[in-house]
Amino acid sequence: MRSSLVLFKRFQTLFHTRLASSYVVQELQADQYGAPNEVLKLNQTTSIDASQLKPNDVLIKLLASPINPADINMIEGKYALLPSSLPATFGNEGVFQVVDHRASDEQVRPGDWVLPKILDWGKWRSYGIVSINDLIKIPSDIGVESAATLSVNPCTAYRLLRDFVTLEKGDTIIQNGGNSGVGQAVIQLGKLWNINVVSIVRNREQGMNELVDYLKSLGAEHVYVEEDLRKEALRKTLWSTIPRPKLGLNCVGGRATSDLLRVLDKSATLVTYGGMSKQPVTVPTAEFIFNDLNCRGFWMSRWKAENYKGSQFAQMLYELIDSIRRNELKAPHCEKFLLSDYKAAVEQAQKPLNTTKVLLTVA
């Protein structure tokens, strides 16, 4: 048994050596901050010679990387976390496939799917070399869409529901931006964990019914438009059947947040994780004093910076992956673009009321 394993390893090394060749690295970069369509350029930066990999180096190839709202903000230079210098490669998350490596055989194999867990390493690139210690291996049976969009939105939803209040079965939470990537994950995790999720979306002239139907297909039971929260009728219909929310999730700001506050339970927590309206969070003094409101913020990047080294990140991923396998957590609708077609991709990603996730990929 032991000698056959050694033989297999020797064969593998031989096999790797044979495969070794040169890989052209294309990176979507900007050398100044500004409108993505103006500053982004696809640069052919280096070419990787796989035979030169050092110990623990893993050569990976892009499978798919989404364009998230935070990526746009970062390219515009309007984000709290910016590249240490320009030109820089952008892209905050994505799934890659192992091409070759010098790590010990048990850890990764060519073909494995991996998530690079380095915050300041842009994912919009065709190939890259990453240390085995900065990769999390994930199963390759969950679909590229799910894998590419796993580490930001579903993880944010997971932490929002777990880290701020203790939610028991039958408790209620309310969120605005219910159709956002995080919002869709909140709906599905809430259903999975037996929590009542009330989702608020912006009213729209076209596609409203389709949107509500889609959210209901994810398991949403309570979908309302912002205006509904200002109506007294909700007290009789909704709040007489489920408890008031212990937790409010805010990614909009401005009036949409005031609307959430109106219906929260006493001693509730409001967590702000986004500000789509570009309006601040305004809270009447009485809410803090007499209703014992607790207002917090959540930033997935800070959570990762604080938790990448421990086991919590991997544990969360594996729990989410299990849900994906059981079809309890679906990927958002995705539209794929080649890296080389980045102009069309960026344009599509910035369309208002867009609920489709744009994925960058390579041929």
Next chain:
Amino acid sequence: MRSSLVLFKRFQTLFHTRLASSYVVQELQADQYGAPNEVLKLNQTTSIDASQLKPNDVLIKLLASPINPADINMIEGKYALLPSSLPATFGNEGVFQVVDHRASDEQVRPGDWVLPKILDWGKWRSYGIVSINDLIKIPSDIGVESAATLSVNPCTAYRLLRDFVTLEKGDTIIQNGGNSGVGQAVIQLGKLWNINVVSIVRNREQGMNELVDYLKSLGAEHVYVEEDLRKEALRKTLWSTIPRPKLGLNCVGGRATSDLLRVLDKSATLVTYGGMSKQPVTVPTAEFIFNDLNCRGFWMSRWKAENYKGSQFAQMLYELIDSIRRNELKAPHCEKFLLSDYKAAVEQAQKPLNTTKVLLTVA
């Protein structure tokens, strides 16, 4: 020894019986909510026959009771806690003296000072009967002004500094309304606990120097007007010598609160316990997400409702009383008015920029 104690008790009972007589109860009441000067009336409600006291009953006489801003709000009907029915007697705190009682001799004696710890029992009354279980006995050597104003403002300051962040020696906190009753207590407790306290006050045309001098006489080291917080110079002068505040205390709202936010440390907590400007608390989304801001509220009445039964309230009072005795915690400037002179008292208490505490008392 034992027989002499019995004899003493018998003598005491005899003595009490001799003292027993009728006490006229005057109560400052309103039978509708509105402007204090319009709705308050001094009613002669009952007369207490001390010989009719039941077991555990304690007959007490008002020494002094302040008019706090919350009292005004309550009379106006604009407070979260209102009397269960009208007409009601108002007044949220005050110190009384024991006149007579049917409690066991060891607990209270005539002449003892006591604080009634019943939230919905108005203190603006000449006499009253309270169960021994609803009284906290306090020493009578701390001055009527300190005793009358002990259970709201200094207790609020104590809880604000203790219950929200862990403050170490050398840490900084910042407060607006630095000249308020709570603000003055925060300055003194902060000094006592080796915390840097930055106090913000509203600019005023007259009396500014006197106000700053007064706050410095309490131990304030850093007093600024609101406008100073918007100036870049503060970064070089103040924030290069002491750390940024881990805790902000807000009793104003509106722009004054935005000014506080600007200078807080990352991951700071902002506690709102008042809203003098009647403006809401407005927080940019980025403060929550990227600076990890935590916004909370504090209401002394809720704390009391939750903690009256335990020993925490008495422990806090005794700690504060020790500070008063060592002259480390001074009473605010007080002005006394007879209950019968309530119209002048209420008018004085509502004057803008007033830093003198109005006390109601009886002849």
